[in-house]
Amino acid sequence: MLSNSIWRFRLSVFPGGVISIGLLLLAFLVFYTLFLNSDYESFTSSLITNRTIGLIKFTIFQALLSTIISIIIGTILAWSLAHQSSFRGRDYLVALLSSSLVLPTLIVVFGIISILGNNGWVNRALLHFFDYSFENSIYGLGGILIAHVYLNASFATRSLLHIFESIPQERYKLAKSLNFSTFKRFLLVEYPAIKLSLKSISSTIFLLCFTSFAIVLTLGGSPAYNTLEVAIYEAVRLDFDIPLALKLALIQLCITMVLVFLSANFKIGNSNIKTQDRKILWKEPKKLQIFQIFTIFVFTLFFVLPLISIFVDGLSADFRKILSDSLFIKSFFTSLFIATISGIITVIFALLISDTRRNFNLSHRIKKSKTTNFFNILIAFSGNIYLAIPSLILGLSFFLLSQKFQAPLTVWAIGAVLCANVLMSLPFALSIIYPPMQRIAQHYDKLSFSLNLTGARRWLYCEWPYLKSSIVYVFTLSFCLSLGDLGVIALFGSNEITTLPWYLYQLMGSYQTKDGAGVAMILLVLTLSIFILLPKVFKNASST
Amino acid sequence: MLQVHNLTYRYDETIYDFSLHVEKNEIVGITGESGSGKSTLLDLIAGFLTPLSGNISFKNEDITLLNTEHRPITILFQKYNTFEHLSVIKNVLLGIGTSLKVKKQDLDEAKQILKEVGLEGFENKIASSLSGGQSQRVALARSLIRKKPILLLDEPFTGLDLQTRIKMLNLVKKISKKRGLYTIMVTHDINDCELIANRVYNVKNGKLCLV
Numbered sequence: 070m071l072s073n074s075i076w077r078f079r080l081s082v083f084p085g086g087v088i089s090i091g092l093l094l095l096a097f098l099v100f101y102t103l104f105l106n107s108d109y110e111s112f113t114s115s116l117i118t119n120r121t122i123g124l125i126k127f128t129i130f131q132a133l134l135s136t137i138i139s140i141i142i143g144t145i146l147a148w149s150l151a152h153q154s155s156f157r158g159r160d161y162l163v164a165l166l167s168s169s170l171v172l173p174t175l176i177v178v179f180g181i182i183s184i185l186g187n188n189g190w191v192n193r194a195l196l197h198f199f200d201y202s203f204e205n206s207i208y209g210l211g212g213i214l215i216a217h218v219y220l221n222a223s224f225a226t227r228s229l230l231h232i233f234e235s236i237p238q239e240r241y242k243l244a245k246s247l248n249f250s251t252f253k254r255f256l257l258v259e260y261p262a263i264k265l266s267l268k269s270i271s272s273t274i275f276l277l278c279f280t281s282f283a284i285v286l287t288l289g290g291s292p293a294y295n296t297l298e299v300a301i302y303e304a305v306r307l308d309f310d311i312p313l314a315l316k317l318a319l320i321q322l323c324i325t326m327v328l329v330f331l332s333a334n335f336k337i338g339n340s341n342i343k344t345q346d347r348k349i350l351w352k353e354p355k356k357l358q359i360f361q362i363f364t365i366f367v368f369t370l371f372f373v374l375p376l377i378s379i380f381v382d383g384l385s386a387d388f389r390k391i392l393s394d395s396l397f398i399k400s401f402f403t404s405l406f407i408a409t410i411s412g413i414i415t416v417i418f419a420l421l422i423s424d425t426r427r428n429f430n431l432s433h434r435i436k437k438s439k440t441t442n443f444f445n446i447l448i449a450f451s452g453n454i455y456l457a458i459p460s461l462i463l464g465l466s467f468f469l470l471s472q473k474f475q476a477p478l479t480v481w482a483i484g485a486v487l488c489a490n491v492l493m494s495l496p497f498a499l500s501i502i503y504p505p506m507q508r509i510a511q512h513y514d515k516l517s518f519s520l521n522l523t524g525a526r527r528w529l530y531c532e533w534p535y536l537k538s539s540i541v542y543v544f545t546l547s548f549c550l551s552l553g554d555l556g557v558i559a560l561f562g563s564n565e566i567t568t569l570p571w572y573l574y575q576l577m578g579s580y581q582t583k584d585g586a587g588v589a590m591i592l593l594v595l596t597l598s599i600f601i602l603l604p605k606v607f608k609n610a611s612s613t
Numbered sequence: 614m615l616q617v618h619n620l621t622y623r624y625d626e627t628i629y630d631f632s633l634h635v636e637k638n639e640i641v642g643i644t645g646e647s648g649s650g651k652s653t654l655l656d657l658i659a660g661f662l663t664p665l666s667g668n669i670s671f672k673n674e675d676i677t678l679l680n681t682e683h684r685p686i687t688i689l690f691q692k693y694n695t696f697e698h699l700s701v702i703k704n705v706l707l708g709i710g711t712s713l714k715v716k717k718q719d720l721d722e723a724k725q726i727l728k729e730v731g732l733e734g735f736e737n738k739i740a741s742s743l744s745g746g747q748s749q750r751v752a753l754a755r756s757l758i759r760k761k762p763i764l765l766l767d768e769p770f771t772g773l774d775l776q777t778r779i780k781m782l783n784l785v786k787k788i789s790k791k792r793g794l795y796t797i798m799v800t801h802d803i804n805d806c807e808l809i810a811n812r813v814y815n816v817k818n819g820k821l822c823l824v
Contacts, residue, residue: 239693242661247707247759248682257707261698 082435085425086444088418089451095463095488096454102466103319106311121320128296128321131210131285132278135217139274140267142218143225146368148259149361150226151233152353156362162369163230168600169223169372170497171546173553174283175570176596177219179577179589180375181288182207183382185215190378208290216284221274223372228270229263236262241351251357273456276328280321280459283555283570287577297321298461302559305465318462329457376593383590391587396564400572401591407483407568408551411490415547416540418491419498422452423506431510452499460489464557482561486568489557494547501539501546509535538604545603549596569595615763615795620657620667629653629819631667635763640789640796642806644824645816651799654816655765658797660684671763671795687756689769694752697741701732701751704740708755726754730784746777750784757788764789766798770805782809 150159169177184190185207192202207215240258249257282298289295295303297317304314353361391397428434429445467485471478513531517523555570562571569592576585615635622629629650635641645651656662658669660681668677676684687708695704705723706715727733730750735743740751749769756764766785770778786809789796800806806813806824814821 237693239690242656242659242681242688243690243694245661245681246659246686246688257696257699261696 082425082428082444085421085423085448088421089425089448092451092454092492093447096458099458099463099466100322102469103315103322103462106315106469121317124295124297124300124317125320125324127294128279128298131213131217131294131296132275132281134210135214135221135278136271136275138214138218139221139225140271142222142368143229143270144263144267145364146222146226147229147233148255149364150230152351153358153361153365156365162365162372163227164601165372165376166223166227166230168597169220170227171549171553171596171600172220173555173570173592173596174216174220174281175287175555175573175577176379176553176589176593177216177375178284178287179573179585180379181212181216181219183378183586184374185212190374206290208288209294212288212290213281213285213294216288217278217281219372219375220284221277222368225270225274226368228266232263232266233259245351251353254351272328276325276456279328280325280456280461282459282461282559283574286555286559287574297324298459301461301465305468305560311469314465318465322458322462325457325459329453379586379589379593382586383593386583386587386590388587391584391591396567397572397588400567400569403567404552404569407486407490408548411487411494411551412544412548414487414491415494415498416544418495419452419502419543420506420536420540422448422495423499423503426503427507427510430507431514433514434510449499453496455489455492455496458492460493460554460556461560463489463492464560467557468560478561479566482558482566485557485561486551486554490547490551490554493554493556494543494550497546497550498543501543502536505535505539506532541604545600548603549600552596552599553592614672615797616670617654617658618668618670620654620669621665622653622657622662623665624650624653627819631657631821633814633821635795635797637762637793637795638790639811640786640798640809642810642813643797643799643816643821644801644803644806644813647801649816650819651801651816652767654821655688655767655797655799658763659686659688659765684763685761686763686765687759687761688765688767689749689752689756691768691771694769695740695743695748697739699740700736701727701738701740701743702736704751705755705758708758723754723758726757727751729757729788730754744777745773746781749773749781753781753784753788757792762793762795764794764796766796766800768800769798771800771802778805779808785809 150163153159182189186192187202187206189207196202206212236258241254244254244258279296280298281296282302285294285296285299286302289299297320301314301317301321304310304317426445426448429437429441429448435441464485467481467488471481509532517527517531553570554568555574558566558568558571559574562568562575567575569588573585573588573592576582576588614637617631617633620629620631622631627650631654633641643651643654653662657664660679664677668675670676671685696707699707702720702723705727706719709719709723724733724736727736730753732747732750732754735747735751740748743751752769764785770781773781782805785796785798788794798805798810803813813824815824816822
């Protein structure tokens, strides 16, 4: 029966295949544009300068340090949360860790400055109670690391917590009955379970920190703490030195390509899968319990305080002034428009690419061969090219194209921002949508063919009911990621083309801190409410 | 004698109340529908769950409040009985202790027990390369090396093919008798019980009924 459908499967490879080829062509276009615009002789002669070596060194150094600290904190916190599964507020903390994935980086920066800045809560409290304040500025390596760890340790925690909770109860029971110590339990039961994911989470975090832009731009402070990405931005926006920007972009592109290739794992951990809500039947010794509770308490403060500070500072803003500012209104609606379109495109791309991939992965659909394996890898790679081509480099190539082809800059800007947002969301979208799609095919292919469920009917009865929550979640995720992104827009941003993060960055740059706090609060409320409410509203609507 | 006396436990709306006894050299079978509470009984005897009331005694000593690791029990689960990344011999030696140093005497004993369960020559194989039946033999060997008198079997041979299952059941019967064990086997298949159990209980409405 299935053999009759093989041709249909072969045909259904095309929509996702075309999208994948399109994405790979886009990557090629980026390369080609950068090469085409660079002067080969001056490029090779001035490739290795002290400045570029310094930039590469610092970019790798901060990414490495951020990754190590994030992984250590993420592992300890996830382990503590897995073993302390019944305290009040745990669900909220886990939800907060999930939402940190979509928190606009500028909001995090704003919150961290509010807490740890020269005039922040900590310094003010120290001054008030002890007549002492820290002289060290938050700007520099310290600030970059804190912000990176804030975003990535929560990502690592969420991903690892899911794995800790997925360890079969039998493993813990066996370890308990064999009288394992806590260390031995970690070594023989927990570490083997998280080992593989640690590699993929670490490589993802490293790449995210390596290509981090908004955090380094706002907290770097001086050229000594510039990364390649920020140096590209400064070369384009501040120095108007396009050849330098091209050189740096090509260097970064080569390094990220090598890193993606070396990591050999294009998966991004799904940090938002629902937890198992499973209690580990192992009562920890008192001292260990105290350590775990202390760890949870300290890192809860670390994650929550910056967000609280945004609310507290934001409440004192003059909202009448902010809401009547035409630039704010323009930014607000542009952001909503771009985020909605990005969300829709991401969902469509993720569905079609996943459909194509499952055809290649399931031997009852298309017989496995070296060719199908090759296509499978290619398609998987196409969905993850964002890791190899950071948005700023994508933006730079669009910027160069806009100089060459005479279309309104607004069109190029919106095109570039949309492209970057979709590429940024796709790795997460695929990791959410692909597993259930593969499962549906495994479970229901035979049944749906026996019932002659094909095309729209199959989608309606067989796919949509099982995919709808993932689809809504992917849309929400992409929407929120797009809403808070300050990447490509930094190259194109002006009074003509502006988004909320760009507007906020302008306010921060011109020291309008009060208005900035108000806008940060609006952006935070908007992001969190959509991220939390949209899936819930949809769930309620579909259950009634 | 292992005696379980009015051991109660509450899960959602169901209240369990278990009573049974197991003599030396005896194999007691527990059957029941899925979700009837068969495994809950083993979890209570093993100390993974704390009962609301009642007690468990072994040779007239109350063991109800002892931690799992201090109870005279050893358990075999249906799945995840071995640490896949370790060799067969290391999996067995974990039954003696978790120290990294291994005494020659322990090593010899582990080899002897592996021979007893039919895994001679498999010592250095990695557990992940074993078949389902072989993995269960490793787990059984580890249970035996622990020299604990009470053997709890939680559907240990479900999923194995019929031939392997019968072999494993007979092996349990043989070893149980040879070593004078007190064995409780939970299974959803009455045929397993008929093959090796001296007595069979059925879990119904939270209680054990002699079949």
